Amino acid sequence: MCGIVGLFLKDDSLAPQLGDMLSEMLVTMTDRGPDSAGIALYGASQGSSFKVTVQSDDPANGFSGLAAHLSSATGNPCSIEEKSTHAVISTDSSNAGKLVAQLRDAHNELRIMATGERMEIYKEVGLPKDVAARFNINQMSGTHGIGHTRMATESAITTMGAHPFSTGADQCLVHNGSLSNHNSLRRSLRRNGVHIETENDSEVAAAYLTHRMNQGRNLGEALEDSLDDLDGFFTFVVGTKNGFGVLRDPIACKPAVMAETDRYVAFGSEYRALVSLPSIDTARVWEPEPANVYFWER
Amino acid sequence: MPTIDLAQDSLRTLNKTLQKAARDVAGTQSNETDWTIENPKGAHAIAVGLDGPIEVTVAGSTGYYCAGMNKEASINVRGSAGPGVAENMMSGSVVIEGDASQYAGATGRGGLLVVKGNAASRCGISMKGIDIVVHGNVGHMSAFMAQSGTLVVCGDAGDALGDSLYETRLFVRGSVKSLGADCIKKDMRPEHLELLADLLERAGSDAKPEEFTRYGSARQLYTFNIDNASSY
Numbered sequence: 001m002c003g004i005v006g007l008f009l010k011d012d013s014l015a016p017q018l019g020d021m022l023s024e025m026l027v028t029m030t031d032r033g034p035d036s037a038g039i040a041l042y043g044a045s046q047g048s049s050f051k052v053t054v055q056s057d058d059p060a061n062g063f064s065g066l067a068a069h070l071s072s073a074t075g076n077p078c079s080i081e082e083k084s085t086h087a088v089i090s091t092d093s094s095n096a097g098k099l100v101a102q103l104r105d106a107h108n109e110l111r112i113m114a115t116g117e118r119m120e121i122y123k124e125v126g127l128p129k130d131v132a133a134r135f136n137i138n139q140m141s142g143t144h145g146i147g148h149t150r151m152a153t154e155s156a157i158t159t160m161g162a163h164p165f166s167t168g169a170d171q172c173l174v175h176n177g178s179l180s181n182h183n184s185l186r187r188s189l190r191r192n193g194v195h196i197e198t199e200n201d202s203e204v205a206a207a208y209l210t211h212r213m214n215q216g217r218n219l220g221e222a223l224e225d226s227l228d229d230l231d232g233f234f235t236f237v238v239g240t241k242n243g244f245g246v247l248r249d250p251i252a253c254k255p256a257v258m259a260e261t262d263r264y265v266a267f268g269s270e271y272r273a274l275v276s277l278p279s280i281d282t283a284r285v286w287e288p289e290p291a292n293v294y295f296w297e298r
Numbered sequence: 299m300p301t302i303d304l305a306q307d308s309l310r311t312l313n314k315t316l317q318k319a320a321r322d323v324a325g326t327q328s329n330e331t332d333w334t335i336e337n338p339k340g341a342h343a344i345a346v347g348l349d350g351p352i353e354v355t356v357a358g359s360t361g362y363y364c365a366g367m368n369k370e371a372s373i374n375v376r377g378s379a380g381p382g383v384a385e386n387m388m389s390g391s392v393v394i395e396g397d398a399s400q401y402a403g404a405t406g407r408g409g410l411l412v413v414k415g416n417a418a419s420r421c422g423i424s425m426k427g428i429d430i431v432v433h434g435n436v437g438h439m440s441a442f443m444a445q446s447g448t449l450v451v452c453g454d455a456g457d458a459l460g461d462s463l464y465e466t467r468l469f470v471r472g473s474v475k476s477l478g479a480d481c482i483k484k485d486m487r488p489e490h491l492e493l494l495a496d497l498l499e500r501a502g503s504d505a506k507p508e509e510f511t512r513y514g515s516a517r518q519l520y521t522f523n524i525d526n527a528s529s530y
Contacts, residue, residue, distance in 0.1 A: 252419055252437075255381055255399065271359050271380060272340035285359070285378060285397055287418050290438065 001151040002176040003029025003122040003269045004163075006237040007277075008144040008244035008296050011263035014278075015044075019140030023132035025266070025273045026147040032127050032269055033151030037131040037163035038123025039240055040172040041145040047119050050096040052089045052103060053121050055159060062110060063087050073106065084134045085159075086113065086122050092250035093117065098168075111160060116170030118142075118241055129281040143298060144244050146237045146267075148174035154182070155200040165203040167196070168210035170241035175202035176254045176269060177233035185229065205230060209238060214220050223247045223293040238295075252277040252290035259283040265296050300330060305337040309344070316345055316354060320371055324350030340380065345373050351390070365392045383512060384411045387428055400437070403430045406447065412501040419456065422449045426465055431501035441466055442478065450497055452505045460513055467499075468513040469494055471505055480519045484512045 005025040013079060021040060056062030059082065067080040076095035081088045091099050096115070103112060113120035122135040128149045132138060148163035155161045164172040179185075182201035189207050190196060191277065196207050208229065212222035219240050226236075226247065235254040238245040246267055248256055259266045259274050261283045268274045270286070288294055302317075312335065322328035333354045338344055340361040342344050345354050348371035356364070359377030369388040378396030387406040394402075397415035404420070406428025413421075413430070419437035420445055422430050431450040438456035441449050444466035454472035461478020467480070467490070477483075486508075494507035 154512065250438075252400070270361055271342055271378070272361055275339040283386075285396075290419065 001032045002163075002218070003149045003273070004174045004176050004235065004237050004267070005029060005031030005269070005273050006019050006144075006146040006174075006239070006244060006246070006267035008265040009263065010265070012143075014263055015143060016141040018142040019136075020138040020146055021277060023128070023137040023146045024148055024276055025268060027274070028131065028273045028275075029149050029269055033149045034127055035150045035152045036123065036125040036159070037128040037149045037156045038121060038162045038164050038174075039135075039137050039147040039149070040119055040121045040122065040164040040166070040174075041137070041140050041142045042118045042170070042239060042241065043120065043140065043142045046090075048093045049090050050093040050099070050117060051120060052099060052112060052222075053086055053119075054089060054103065054107075054110040055086050055113050055124075056108075056110050059085050059087070064158045070099060070102060073102050083122070085124060086135060091170055096123070112289070114165070114166045114172065116166075118240065119166070119172060119239065121164055121168045121172060123148075123164065124159055125157055125162065126191065144239060144246075146172060146239050148176075151156055154179050154202070155198060160198050161200050163202060163232060164239075165200070165206040167203065167228055168213065169208040169212055170239075171206070171213070172239045173202065173206040173209065174237050175205055176235045177249070179205060179230055179232035179234065181231040190240070201232070205234065205236060206236075213240075219243045219245050219297075220293050220295045223295065227291055235269070243295055243297040245293065246288055247293050248288055250289050250291040256288050257285065258288055259285045299332040299334060301334045301336055303336040304339065304341055304344075309341055312344065313346055316352070317347055317349065320348040320350030320352045322350070323352050324370065325369070333451070338375075345371070345474075347434075348373070348390075359396065368392060372452075378415065379413075384428075387411065397434070398432075403428050406430070408447075410500060414502075416453065422447075422466070425449065429497055431497055431499070431503060433503055435472070438475070439478070441468055444468075448497060449492065450494065450501070450510070452503055460515070462519055463515040465515060467493070469510040470513065471510045474511075474513070477513065480516045481513055482516045484514045486510070486512045 070078040078091045163174045166172040179201040180203040209222045335356045338358040342361040344364045346366040353372045355361045356375045361380040363382045364375045366385045367425045370390045374393045375424040379398045381399040384392040387409040389408045391410040391411045392476045400418045401420040402428040403522045404423045411430045413432045416434035416437045417432045421436040421440040425444045427447045435453035441460045445464040448467045452472045455474045458478035460481030491507040
């Protein structure tokens with residue numbers, strides 16, 4: 001099972017409601033997978049700011065004095081905004097490399113969930129409504145986002161096993177299905193220097209797409225490539241800094257419904273997830289074709 | 299005409315009420331035959347297990363397994379239907395005004411399923427006597443292992459149509475992306491034109507029987523063939 005949702009806004013006036021709409025869509029999908037849940041949101045770009053979303057099992061200690069320490073260690077100002085077990089650390093984009101290196105080397109008690117100019121990821125074990133409430137997702141604005149509620153099959157029920165997975169700056173993926181060649185593909189990607197955190201099959205799909213995009217393919221082309229190289233069942237919803245993509249495997253057992261109006265493009269594992277979107281009754285609603293790449297860019 | 303509003307009543311109440319109504323009408327204890335369901339909003343298992351001649355209008359789109367195991371009832375969905383609509387129908391009719399998701403009409407033993415939009419993959423998989431008319435296209439693996447009944451596709455069919463087919467009759471007006479194992483093109487005889495004319499009329503389609511191509515089983519997979527032993 002697993003439930004996945006996605007929302008890509010065309011009309012900027014809906015931006016303040018993105019978090020609210022996306023979390024309501026995800027909560028509707030709770031009975032497709034109650035193990036853990038997560039949401040990736042793309043907020044407004046703030047000048048030359050770069051963000052890292054980190055998670056701590058012990059936020060009271062983990063985040064205490066973190067901004068000051070990172071500022072002095074990188075030699076550039078870093079600020080922190082705490083949200084429950086997660087925190088978003090911001091710095092100038094020229095300091096991005098140093099910040100990520102410092103977090104990886106000197107703060108391995110923290111887990112890096114997301115990096116990028118615009119993307120933030122919040123995910124935890126628990127029901128979608130609890131995860132959404134914990135991080136106040138409904139207060140967040142943005143241009144597009146994806147969400148996932150998990151019924152674990154391929155790896156343990158942990159924060160890091162929850163979706164969305166991010167394997168590159170401003171890139172993320174949610175997956176409904178299971179991949180059968182993820183072990184060999186993970187080995188091959190690691191040999192190519194790709195960093196993969198977990199033993200989860202879906203992270204391999206995310207890393208594969210990141211790897212392809214690093215080789216110069218755009219999101220649509222990378223998704224096309226995955227039809228040849230990924231073996232298994234999948235419906236993917238993928239986000240990039242300016243883009244939003246959907247792909248189903250050629251057998252297409254995993255359900256998918258899309259809706260489009262002149263204000264948004266929405267994805268849900270089921271139509272139920274879409275029913276509270278504005279003007280859904282007059283939206284174009286369709287089931288995405290198997291092995292057909294859909295993607296939108298702003 | 300009674301209305302059940304899923305914004306207020308539970309799904310269990312809905313199905314209990316409709317099942318009782320269908321039984322009562324079948325047993326001539328009631329003549330309350332027309333029912334409307336408001337606010338389906340993609341809910342699962344709407345109007346399942348009805349066992350009597352009532353008419354149910356669903357005012358919107360449905361989720362998984364709408365109208366499953368239907369017997370004698372006429373169910374009209376004024377929207378699109380999720381996976382597994384009209385599964386294992388025995389008799390009666392189910393009409394979907396929009397599209398149907400995968401495995402519409404699966405394992406159906408009788409009755410008529412009409413999809414006025416497109417049907418996705420595996421339409422009519424393992425059908426056993428149901429008649430299905432799709433005004434639009436059907437997806438891949440439609441009529442897989444279909445045993446009897448008729449599948450009429452007024453648009454195009456996807457890959458592997460009629461794979462491992464038994465005796466279901468397939469009629470496609472548009473193109474077929476590919477035929478499945480043991481499915482072949484066949485001649486259209488007068489009795490097929492007659493059958494098609496009747497089904498198209500009942501399904502509210504103005505397509506002409508002469509525009510269709512018939513496909514059916516080559517009957518080469520029915521029994522074990524010793525010449526194929528080395529393939530196993």
